[in-house]
Amino acid sequence: MSETAKIEIGGKSYEFPVVTGAENEKAIDIKKLRGTSGCITIDPGFKNTGSTTSAITYLDGENGILRYRGYPIEQLAEKATFLEVAFLLIYGELPNKKELADFKASITNHTLVHEDMKQFFEAYPAKAHPMGVTASMVCSLSTFYPESQDPNRPKEAIDLTIHRLIAKLPTLAAMSYKNAMRHPFVYPKNNLGYCENFLNMMFSMPTEDYEPDPVVAEALNKLLILHADHEQNCSASTVRIVGSSQANLYASISAGVSALWGPLHGGANQAVIEMLDKIKEDGGDLEKWVAKAKDKDDPFRLMGFGHRVYKNFDPRAKIIKKACDDVLEKLGVEDPSLDIAKRLEKIALEDPYFVERGLYPNVDFYSGIIYKALNIPTEMFTVMFALGRLPGWIAQWKEMVENKEPIGRPRQIYTGETERDYVPIEKR
Ligand code: ACO
Numbered sequence: 001m002s003e004t005a006k007i008e009i010g011g012k013s014y015e016f017p018v019v020t021g022a023e024n025e026k027a028i029d030i031k032k033l034r035g036t037s038g039c040i041t042i043d044p045g046f047k048n049t050g051s052t053t054s055a056i057t058y059l060d061g062e063n064g065i066l067r068y069r070g071y072p073i074e075q076l077a078e079k080a081t082f083l084e085v086a087f088l089l090i091y092g093e094l095p096n097k098k099e100l101a102d103f104k105a106s107i108t109n110h111t112l113v114h115e116d117m118k119q120f121f122e123a124y125p126a127k128a129h130p131m132g133v134t135a136s137m138v139c140s141l142s143t144f145y146p147e148s149q150d151p152n153r154p155k156e157a158i159d160l161t162i163h164r165l166i167a168k169l170p171t172l173a174a175m176s177y178k179n180a181m182r183h184p185f186v187y188p189k190n191n192l193g194y195c196e197n198f199l200n201m202m203f204s205m206p207t208e209d210y211e212p213d214p215v216v217a218e219a220l221n222k223l224l225i226l227h228a229d230h231e232q233n234c235s236a237s238t239v240r241i242v243g244s245s246q247a248n249l250y251a252s253i254s255a256g257v258s259a260l261w262g263p264l265h266g267g268a269n270q271a272v273i274e275m276l277d278k279i280k281e282d283g284g285d286l287e288k289w290v291a292k293a294k295d296k297d298d299p300f301r302l303m304g305f306g307h308r309v310y311k312n313f314d315p316r317a318k319i320i321k322k323a324c325d326d327v328l329e330k331l332g333v334e335d336p337s338l339d340i341a342k343r344l345e346k347i348a349l350e351d352p353y354f355v356e357r358g359l360y361p362n363v364d365f366y367s368g369i370i371y372k373a374l375n376i377p378t379e380m381f382t383v384m385f386a387l388g389r390l391p392g393w394i395a396q397w398k399e400m401v402e403n404k405e406p407i408g409r410p411r412q413i414y415t416g417e418t419e420r421d422y423v424p425i426e427k428r
Contacts, residue, residue: 009037023058040411047308050232052240052405056089056395057231061309066316068229069093077319082224083107083194086166086391089229090398103163104194110167111188111197113175114144121179130176130383131261137172139254141165151246161249162394169390170194173383174201180379195220198387203375216374219327220384223367226316227385229392233308235259235266239393240400241408249397256393257386263303266385268364269371272304273378276337276368279344286344294353302348304365311358320366324373333373341369 003018005028014037019027027050034040043049058067066073069088076085080094087095087103095103120140124133141164142148148161171188178185178201186201196212199220204210230236238259243252260266279289293302307314328335345361348354364385371381 007033007037009039012037019053021053022055023060034411040413042413045308046232046237051237051408052232052400052403054231054396054399055092056399057229057392059231059309061307061311064310064313064315064318066230073226073315074319077222077225080225081194082221082228082388083166085225085228086394089391089395090162106159106163107167107194108190110164111171111190113141113168113171117144117172118175118185121175121185124179126180126182128176128180129261130173130180130380131257131267131386133176133179134169134173134383134386135254135257135261137176138165138169138257139251141168142248142250145250148248148250151248158249158398162398165249165253165394166390169387170198171201173380173387174198176383177202177377177380193217195224213331215327215330219323219370219374222323223320223370223384224388226319226363227367227388227392229389229395232396233265234262235389236393236396239397240405243397243400244405244408249394252397253390253393256389260386260389261382266364266382266389268303268362269368269381269385270378272341272364273337273368273372273381275303276340276344279340280336284340286340286347290344290347290351293348294351302344302354302359304361304368305348305354306357306359307362310360310362313360314362316363317361317365320363320370321361324366324370327370328373331373335369335373337372338369341365 003020003026004015005018007014007016007028014033016033017029019029021027030041041049056069058070059065068076068085069092071088071094076088080088083104084095084100087100117137117140120137121133145161145164147153147157150157175185184206186204188197189200190197192200192212195217199212199216200210203212232240235256239252239256242255243249247255263271275289279286282288289300290302292298292300293305324338327333328338345365348359353359367385368378368381371384372378376384
């Protein structure tokens with residue numbers, strides 16, 4: 001017999017099915033709760049709420065497990081290319097040789113953005129944060145491809161939008177960086193790999209030759225894979241919920257970019273480096289900063305520490321920490337921030353406050369140090385995260401559409417004034 005759960009409200013008992021996932025995770029299916037009992041559930045931050053069933057990413061926060069479509073993140077980060085992983089996430093299986101060649105060819109074919117988009121860039125102030133620019137540019141793509149606004153397009157048309165997004169996001173991201181420095185834009189080079197092309201658009205200058213360093217390209221490939229999906233996080237849920245209104249894919253992804261920007265989510269990678277710099281400038285007294293993080297009257301938190309789901313360790317942080325050591329060594333870069341980060345991690349991990357709350361370094365704790373070593377400017381760190389997360393967002397959107405999920409529309413418990421009569425202004 002399948003499992004059920006009973007909920008008792010006002011002396012009356014209601015029974016609900018229990019849903020079991022592929023890895024034996026359990027959920028009470030309360031779809032009929034309001035209809036039968038008149039009650040809703042309340043769960044701010046959705047800490048106990050599954051918004052969907054999904055076959056994309058499996059995450060076990062207690063045991064530090066992360067798998068894309070069943071493949072362990074450790075194997076993918078070690079052996080795969082980012083485009084292979086993008087294909088896997090979006091289409092469900094690793095591509096064979098022909099599928100990968102076709103996928104790459106299609107993406108390579110769409111790397112240019114419309115020349116008119118340059119005018120948008122030029123209108124932004126030089127100090128514009130590249131995340132604001134990137135979110136706007138991704139949404140602007142929908143205006144160049146108005147057919148993308150039709151929610152009932154055939155599969156081929158949807159694939160074209162997907163390929164355009166994967167092809168153009170690196171171009172737009174690099175343009176936002178060049179624009180911030182008021183340097184000339186560098187056009188994509190289709191003979192280069194995905195990561196090499198991005199590096200070329202970022203760092204190539206008309207004044208000198210630039211050859212992407214294979215060590216840098218390899219590190220970038222790994223970082224993008226590690227960020228490629230993370231099931232129903234803040235930005236993925238945003239993409240799904242915006243897409244559930246049948247807003248087009250560009251608009252949905254743009255919303256995801258905005259959700260990622262915050263320092264409690266993807267913006268943490270920028271915040272970590274800023275925090276490490278602040279600690280360094282302040283004399284490097286780590287005990288003082290750990291004490292600040294523990295003080296409830298102090299808004300300071302250890303950025304790059306803690307995770308909504310991982311309460312043991314973040315498997316991505318483990319891989320990144322090692323990659324960080326490798327990259328710095330291979331590039332011959334010495335970064336005092338790495339030393340501060342390692343000492344800070346050690347102190348925090350021995351402190352009962354962090355241990356009791358299951359606060360471990362997350363993916364963003366070390367990624368910023370690698371990005372810094374790769375010469376990526378701090379303000380671009382979260383854009384790098386967005387580049388990596390794009391296939392995950394697309395896969396989440398596609399799954400939501402294919403599963404014909406209803407429009408996302410949570411309920412609430414109203415706590416404001418009950419009905420009262422309007423009072424004319426002279427009597428207030
Ligand atoms: N420093 C100090 N204390 C912390 C930290 C931190 N980084 N993170 C959580 N805590 C404390 C909270 O104050 C709270 O303590 P309390 O129980 O005494 O009130 C407890 O740990 C639980 O924290 P919550 O905020 O309730 O946990 P939640 O799951 O809501 O938040 C989050 C998770 C947002 C990631 C949080 O740990 C945080 O703010 N971390 C720093 C920002 C960060 O690194 N974000 C990146 C996350 S990874 C990603 O999105 C890619």
